[in-house]
Amino acid sequence: MYSFDMTSEQKMLVDTVRRYAEKNLRAVYREAEESKHVPEKVVQTGWELGLLPGFIDARYGGYGEYSALTSALYLEEMAWGDLGITLHLLTPNLFAIPIAQFGSDKQKEQFLAMFCGDSFPRATAALVEPVVQFDPAELQTTAVKEGDNFVINGKKTYVPLADKADWFLVYAQENGTTQAFIVPGDAPGVKVGKRVKLMGIQALEMHEVEFENVVVPKANRLGGLKGIRIQKLLTLSRITLAALAVGVARAAYEYALAYAKERVAFGEPIAHRQSIAFMLANMRIEIEATRLMVWEAAYKFDAGEDAAKSALLAKQYADKMVLEVTDGAVQVLGGHGYIREHPVELWLRNGRGFVTMDGAVVA
């Protein structure tokens, strides 16, 4: 059937995350953005929500199973709070979720426990490369098999929390397909380079990382002999990013709506005018439509159906929607929207990033 009601467990979870986002992320997002640093306390309280262990099997120390839908539901709330801090909090997921999805039993046993402890795990992933025509399916970073090892060479960028990482999941081209390799942070040849400065999400620390003749044992190939299917990973990433985009858009829409009801011009609130009211109505329609597309893709993923097309359409739709909505919010606030005292300019900068990050975030 077509049903749009969350389970009571999902409702509770979403409620908890929303309160966390409101109390913690909204309190520090501007300071974090300006100082380009996420406060430790927010990371610790975020980690204490226990979201990631909720997606890890009890046999590896967690207490649940992965659900793209449940993830999408609370990711919207987190991104509503702040995208930059959210991406910081999600960094361990970039390592853990692919291990849980594709890892061999041995890899799961070895690595997943690290994501079920009390402290924020120091693991990340390196996918994006510093080229204009970036394609996750045709990476320039290579992994070449030599005896019992793989040798990895290439340059990565947008690697979150790279300078503190104990573990990297490095995506590289191996015999024409994209595969992933588990690389210790202290392996010889791993060089964390300069911090990446982006238009938005500046609270999140990201670095360039170069891998120069990095040797890992063949057991570190994710999924063992079977390897990974990059398209499945991209599908998950698209669901994740589209859900986050809905959250950013909703934040901007709600702010603009409240502002338009308060701001008086020509003797009445500007929301009394169709030119403003219709912008808000269209924002609401597009946000709702995107959310449903995300839910559908996530539902299909969880049901084991082919979700690739739904996820792609949702992500593509979300990319445009979030830009339109955040831009609309700046416009509703007029000159005030351009001033950094209001958050809408930040949301517009953050919104612009989604189209760029295809594949870079899975949660």
Add this chain to the structure above:
Amino acid sequence: MAIEFKTPEVIEKQLRNVQIVAEHAMRPDSRRLDDNEHERPWRYINMMLPQMQEMERANIAAAKARAARKKAAAEAVKSNGHHGGVAVLEGPPPAEEAAGDARESIANMTLVHMIEMLSWGDAGIYLCIPGGALGGAAIQAVGTPEQIERFLTRYTEGPPKWGAMAMTEPQAGSDTGNIQTTATFDPATNEWVLNGQKIFCTNGKLALEESDGMVVVWATVDKKAGRAGMKPFVVEAGTPGVIIAKVEHKLGIRASDTATIIFDNARIPADNILGDPEVQTGPGNKGFKGAMKTFDSTRPIVAASAIGIGRAAFEFTRDTLAKEGVKMEYGKPRWKLSTVQADLLEMEAQLRAAWLLTLKATALLDAREENKLESSMAKAKAGRAVTMITQKAVELLGPLGYSTEFLVEKWMRDAKINDIYEGTGQINTLIVAREILGYTRNELK
């Protein structure tokens, strides 16, 4: 409950049958019926008649049972001496109705799926579906068991008959509160006397001239009372003083008739009024609000029809281009796609966005929950999306897209009506805006 996106098997099964109708009794006649405006799609009508009559039978039984339960509950209140403000539970329905209720719980979901598929076949032909249509829906919603029996039985038997709803007038389109047609009660004959003119009445001619049908006509019993004075009346075929003055020539949906109806001292029995004849203002004014309320259930249907046309255009464009070697690519980065491939993806995404909004509005309707915001969102989005999709289809197919060689140019003309009737895109956006801002019609005009 849990979030779910799955078409129920029972709907899938019916859809397969409807697709056969669409492919065999609609598509082959599409071009001819577009060229020969107002020719009737008999192949389709005759094919649909038995199952429509069956459906009307089930609808009538359910509506009568509902109306009877409501009446019994109201009488129980009266006889117990309770006064207004006392909530009365209707009580569980009798066992024999339980199966009917189960079917009802996905009735609208089934309907929007059927209509999407029929409109995929042909949106103009689809509208000629025999049955009570919007008029029948109004009677089912607010009629007494006696009225339901008297007006709707005709749709369960005999030759095909049609129903219609007449609201729009030359000076009152989106501002439905401004209608001028009058209904005056004549105590001498115990009749209502209707005077005025209605335009743009879908299936008006089929209902009043070409079959033994009926039209639900909105008229005012008291002009000073404004909206409170507006009431719906059932006017049957053969009523003296009812004249079909004109059938419009349109941009699209040409198989469907769009009639001008003149009421010149048309007399109808006293009990042809639907709902309470008393003029009530304030929260008791259920008449006009009732009419507006029916939009909450008809807007998802119009959205579904739009989406059916959009899907036809999208699928045809995609398949035609694929034969030419331009294939859809679902995994590639944007810079590796041609603009045509990017356009196709955009069309498909827009279609899905509109469809999911429609399904949500419909699910709420079946659950008998408030869906005013959702149905207007779906309608506004679907009208706009499908206008874009069909226009794009014409563009992408080049010289043949613009030509009558293909049906896409017709689909583009057909699609546009969905951005207009049952509330224009602008009216629905206005409704969404008022709902999200919590504004009245005076605060946001």
